[in-house]
Amino acid sequence: MPPPALALVSGQALPAFLLCGTLLVIKMYVVAVITGQVRLRKKACSWRGPALGTQQELQWSFLADIFQAFANPEDALRHGGLQYCRSDQDVDRCLRAHRNDMETIYPFLFLGFVYSVLGPDPFIARMHFLVFFLGRVVHTVAYLGKLRAPTRSLAYTVAQLPCASMALQIVWEAARHL
Numbered sequence: 230m231p232p233p234a235l236a237l238v239s240g241q242a243l244p245a246f247l248l249c250g251t252l253l254v255i256k257m258y259v260v261a262v263i264t265g266q267v268r269l270r271k272k273a274c275s276w277r278g279p280a281l282g283t284q285q286e287l288q289w290s291f292l293a294d295i296f297q298a299f300a301n302p303e304d305a306l307r308h309g310g311l312q313y314c315r316s317d318q319d320v321d322r323c324l325r326a327h328r329n330d331m332e333t334i335y336p337f338l339f340l341g342f343v344y345s346v347l348g349p350d351p352f353i354a355r356m357h358f359l360v361f362f363l364g365r366v367v368h369t370v371a372y373l374g375k376l377r378a379p380t381r382s383l384a385y386t387v388a389q390l391p392c393a394s395m396a397l398q399i400v401w402e403a404a405r406h407l
Contacts, residue, residue: 242345242354249358250338253365257330260369264323271317326372330365333385337361337392344395347402357391364388 341358349357364387371381 242349242351242358245351245355245358246341246345249362250341253330253334253337253362256366256369257327257334260323260327260330260373263373264320264327267319267323268317271320322375323373326369329372329385330369333388333392334365340392340395340399343399347399349398357395361388361391 341361344357345354364384368381368384368388370376371384
């Protein structure tokens with residue numbers, strides 16, 4: 230039986246890229262699940278206080294309303310009514326973190342794959358992939374954890390450095406072979 234394909238390239242950059250790329254995609258799924266959980270938590274936190282008079286009932290109703298957030302009317306209808314179809318700061322934060330992942334991880338997947346195929350030094354390639362991976366993890370933690378500035382922007386910048394390096398090397402190699 231022939232050895233697995235990755236065993237043939239074990240000393241090269243491709244296995245490291247595949248590992249980091251797959252972990253990043255899993256991280257994106259985790260952010261998507263967190264977004265759903267935050268959205269549902271906002272619904273689950275809605276509860277009605279004791280009926281202690283008109284003023285207090287109104288206060289409890291108001292508190293319940295601010296803890297419910299569904300972006301789509303069909304979801305709101307299923308979970309209490311159209312009045313809960315609105316945006317929420319925490320849900321919006323999760324969505325922005327997810328969108329930022331898509332804006333950076335998808336290009337990394339392309340650049341990292343092409344870069345791996347070019348046969349770079351395996352150690353340098355692993356460092357590119359590791360720096361990007363760690364930068365994206367720190368960025369997500371900073372975004373969702375609401376860490377103080379400039380943590381998130383530094384993590385973003387650090388993660389973009391290997392992408393810029395890989396892009397330049399790809400362009401250089403492509404231009405050399407024109």
